[in-house]
Amino acid sequence: MEAGAASLAAAAAARAGARTRAVLAAGTGALGLALPPGAEERLLSFLAELRRWNRAYNLVADAPDAAWAASHLLDSLSIAAPLRDLVPGGGDRDAPAARVLDLGTGAGLPGIPLAIALPELRFVLLDGNGKKVRFCRHAVAALGLANVEVAEGRAEGFAPCAPFDAAVVRAVGSLARIRALVRPCCRGPVLAMKGRHPARELAELDGAPFEVAPLRVPGLDAERHLVILR
Numbered sequence: 001m002e003a004g005a006a007s008l009a010a011a012a013a014a015r016a017g018a019r020t021r022a023v024l025a026a027g028t029g030a031l032g033l034a035l036p037p038g039a040e041e042r043l044l045s046f047l048a049e050l051r052r053w054n055r056a057y058n059l060v061a062d063a064p065d066a067a068w069a070a071s072h073l074l075d076s077l078s079i080a081a082p083l084r085d086l087v088p089g090g091g092d093r094d095a096p097a098a099r100v101l102d103l104g105t106g107a108g109l110p111g112i113p114l115a116i117a118l119p120e121l122r123f124v125l126l127d128g129n130g131k132k133v134r135f136c137r138h139a140v141a142a143l144g145l146a147n148v149e150v151a152e153g154r155a156e157g158f159a160p161c162a163p164f165d166a167a168v169v170r171a172v173g174s175l176a177r178i179r180a181l182v183r184p185c186c187r188g189p190v191l192a193m194k195g196r197h198p199a200r201e202l203a204e205l206d207g208a209p210f211e212v213a214p215l216r217v218p219g220l221d222a223e224r225h226l227v228i229l230r
């Protein structure tokens with residue numbers, strides 16, 4: 001590349017980086033989230049690692065960084081406040097850290113952004129897919145996330161040392177399936193992230209208690225709902 005073209009490319013990359021940062025900052029502001037020190041840099045580093053690995057591993061659908069900031073970072077962070085409110089000891093620094101399972105985490109979603117935003121909670125990311133687990137382990141090490149463990153395996157055979165205090169689940173089958181997979185290892189609420197209001201899936205729960213709330217994800221023009229299975 002000629003020097004002029006190289007500096008144009010560098011300027012375009014810097015503009016794209018600035019745009020991604022702006023989407024993230026505006027979005028966390030709109031969500032009313034006060035991020036801990038260094039969290040924004042870590043979230044952006046997570047996107048950078050995802051970008052690097054996605055070329056070979058095809059972990060998530062390709063899109064520009066600013067779109068990923070909304071569809072992956074802000075979408076994950078849209079349940080940070082409800083999770084913190086629901087989890088016992090979540091904000092209380094003297095209580096033992098509550099443990100949260102991210103079932104079917106894929107590329108670490110929503111678990112890694114949540115772990116960055118909520119360092120007082122401990123997260124276990126579980127997935128049966130080896131290459132996604134490898135990426136998660138790499139990202140956790142690269143970002144220095146002390147509150148995250150990554151486990152490879154199917155939820156069906158998963159036997160944690162102690163039941164989880166809560167679980168988060170995004171894009172892993174129907175609510176009835178999620179409930180069947182998570183219940184044996186979680187004694188607390190299950191936060192399932194859904195698109196449109198999942199009326200049919202809710203009807204399949206056969207009277208099991210639940211709450212549904214619409215979620216608004218800044219920068220994402222799509223219907224999102226949070227279902228809390230009790």
Ligand code: SAH
Nearest residue numbers: 104105106109127128129153154155170171
């Ligand atoms: N939560 C991520 C990934 C969703 S794709 C996101 O929102 O982007 C669904 C993921 O769940 C896949 O990575 C798949 O490997 C995993 N998965 C599905 N059923 C599973 C099971 N029974 N046990 C463990 N992982 C499972």
